[in-house]
Amino acid sequence: MFKRAAAISVHLVRPRWGRKAGASLTRCLHQTLAMAKQLQARRLNGIDHNPWVEFVRLSKEYDVVNLGQGFPDFSPPDFAVQAFQQATSGDFMLNQYTMAFGYPPLTKILASFFGKLLGQELDPLKNVLVTVGAYGALFTAFQALVDEGDEVIIIEPAFDCYEPMTLMAGGRPVFVSLRPSPAPKGQLEYSNDWQLDPTELASKFTPRTKALVLNTPNNPLGKVFSKMELELVADLCQQHDVLCISDEVYQWLVYDGHQHISIASLPGMWERTLTIGSAGKSFSATGWKVGWVMGPDNIMKHLRTVHQNSVFHCPTQAQAAVAQCFEREQQNFGQPSSYFLQLPKAMQLNRDHMIRSLQSVGLKPLVPQGSYFLIADISDFKTKMPNLPGAEDEPYDRRFAKWMIKNKGLVAIPVSIFFSQPHQKDFDHYIRFCFVKDEATLQAMDERLRKWKRELQP
Incomplete structure (x- = not known):
């Protein structure tokens, strides 16, 4: 119908304006029809507002x-700044590509450092992936593991990227809220006063649940999940055969003697957990955009597939600087100089x-x-x-x-x-x-x- 209308329009104007005018009108109509097509992919619907x-x-x-x-x-600590300066002005080969899944000295030190904390013998090639910040690790995980119609449980308040990343992967976010317990009048409230209702949390698990997203310490609340709370989450994940995506970028920023516990360190959880970290948060250098994700090889291989077909490779010099920072921290771990x-x-x-x-x-x-x-x-x-x-x-x-x-x-x-x-x-x-x-x-x-x-x- 549109083609016929265009042809009639051109036929009508040609005697008056000549061929040039007719051709111009034809182009205009063609462009109007072409632009009527939806440009953006459906997976972007509803997530454009930020x-x-x-x-x-x-x-x-x-x-x-x-x-x-x-x-x-x-400023980041002096040793971090010096490590970055050395990476940019030292070995000229650091200006070139490195291994796609991580600069070898960095994956090696991450495997050694976090292997002790998680109680696992980590293989730098199979259990560690370096990403463009923790944001990149999260996106890679959702793209690799969440399929059309899969449900993802998100504990809120939650960092605001979890929901759109779930939607972009075709999944359906399912929310469960931490709820505050009022403090006595005149006293300050604490972030650990916000708790999950175990019954409500359990009700969110269905046969379609693919993953649960955990963020501890939590942004924006500042809550550090206790071992008992983590055990509740772990039991439900194991009972329903659900993956856990654990965002732990603030793991070193805990106060008042509280202890950060990685859920992957609990019995039965390493096999189903991705643990995500950030050099930017660890060393006060958020612009470096170096993150990582660790987990069992049978899960990590799917993240590697996404990584190699998207960013493929993260900047070598920033990875080299982070490797030096972790080598220093490993030597000083637990000491006042750490x-x-x-x-x-x-x-x-x-x-x-x-x-x-x-x-x-x-x-x-x-x-x-x-x-x-x-x-x-x-x-x-x-x-x-x-x-x-x-x-x-x-x-x-x-x-x-x-x-x-x-x-x-x-x-x-x-x-x-x-x-x-x-x-x-x-x-x-x-x-x-x-x-x-x-x-x-x-x-x-x-x-x-x-x-x-x-x-x-x-």
């Missing part, structure tokens, strides 16, 4: 102290500083056990100023975060974005702050909060 874009844009438009995004604004002891000790002081400061204006921080982050309860503000500008259906924490950027010069991230759509309204009274910041940034935060406090006084 709330981070809006908050990053706002933080650039206003004079703010950025406590929203999770990156250190201080960065994996020094960093959490320093960041616990930052955390405590931020908690005290936020309380001064009526925010109610929850004390995190781990990670870069803490969340603060804004319920009192929701009661006092419920009608902040924003769309009618926009969760309150998003409107509050925008108001705080524009009026108080402080950037935080609304916690509702870490929840699935049906649960966002239930958790729209929290905002997330990053305390892994330089002392000067914390001082700038204090200055903004002192001004805010003065404005609160009658």
